[in-house]
Structures are given as C-alpha cells and as structure tokens.
Amino acid sequence: MTDPSEFQALSASIGADLSIDGARRLLGYLDAMLDENTRINLTAVRERDAAVRLHALDSVALACLEPEGGPARPPGLALDLGTGNGFPGVAIACLYPDVRVVLMDRRLKKLHAIQRALAAAGFEPEQFEIAHMDAAAARNEGYRARFDLITTRAVGPPEAVGKLAKPLLAPGGRFVAWMSDETEALAKLKCGLELAGSAEYALPAPADRTRRIASYRLQER
C-alpha cells in the first residue's frame, strides 16, 4: 500500500516535485474518491495501487512541465475541464497550495461525489469552486479569459477540448492535455493554440504504460 513518502518518491521518479503534505493530501482524496466510487461510478480503476498510479501519479505529472511548458509560477486560478472524479484538478491543489481550482463537469452527481470526497479528506472548501455546466457554456457564465491554467484529462481529443478551453484562458495562460504515448502532441491546434512544451513519462507497475502531457498557449499572431 503506497504511503505518502513512497508516493513522493514515485512523483520524483517521473520528474514531479511534490511536498510530503501534498502527497498525504492527494492520497487522502484518492481513498475518499475510491470509497465514493463504490456507490457512484467515478472510475473503472477500483484497485488502489492501480488508482495511485493511473490517477494520482498521472495527475502530478503536470509538474514535469515546469517551467518551460507549464506554469512558470503557481497559477492563480486553474480550471479542470471535465473533472469527473476530480483528477487532475485535486492534484493541482496539492501541487500548488495557494491556487484556487475550479472543478467543472456537466454531470452533477459526480460533482456532488467529489465534494463529499474533498470534505472527507479534510480539504478547505475555499480552495475549490464547483462548476456544474457544459464547458461550451462557460464563456457566457463569467469564465471568459479567467484561467492561468486549464487542464483536461480523458475528456476528448486536445483539438476538440482546446476549442472549448481557448476562450477561457487568461493572457499568458496554459492549456494542458494528457494523452497516451501514441497520440501526437500537435505543434498547433486548429483553434489557435500552439505547443509550449511536452513531457513523456512512464507509469510504473501495475499501470505499466507510457504517457505524454502537452502544454499549449495562445498562438502569437
């Protein structure tokens, strides 16, 4: 059973710098989310060791991008678009304790389950905002040009999700997408975002797979 110091070492092994407190908080959330998952379908990954790697470790890979492609400094306001089970949004809060994270999804039941898991794991509610909406409507709901960081994992192809994210990015903000190693990190997305950096990393057993994360910024004209 992976404990916080082991998880901190796993994070370091893929190039992600996570504090011991961040590791403790993230594993606490993972356990609470897996408990919620016994009642509402949040993830198909039910076994803890696999979930530690496929959800928690994969999410902290965000920090592998710094400083080139990711946030050069902790982002002020971040959005996890299509948060589902709370990953990678909750990991952003554990990597950057001063950041406020908007967890957005169109499925209310999932958002309620995330809220219960956050409370059970002892997170301060002020660090999060729960946004129940389709991301396509977010620009008209007060979220236009607001975010320093927008993450998306397992929601759709970067081209499609980038189109939803672009109007929500603040100047200088980054759109970060997770992909399998077979998916190419495109130099430009059709919506007008360009590649700022990418990283490849291997998730250890029992996950055993290579992953890629890519960061995009608004294209300069």
Ligand SMILES: C[S@@+](CC[C@H](N)C(=O)[O-])C[C@H]1O[C@@H](n2cnc3c(N)ncnc32)[C@H](O)[C@@H]1O
């Ligand atoms: C497969 S889950 C991914 C969950 C989590 N991000 C992860 O990496 O495990 C995809 C989630 O995206 C949400 N979603 C898909 N399209 C969306 C949209 N346009 N706006 C808001 N949420 C969306 C779905 O409701 C679902 O909860």
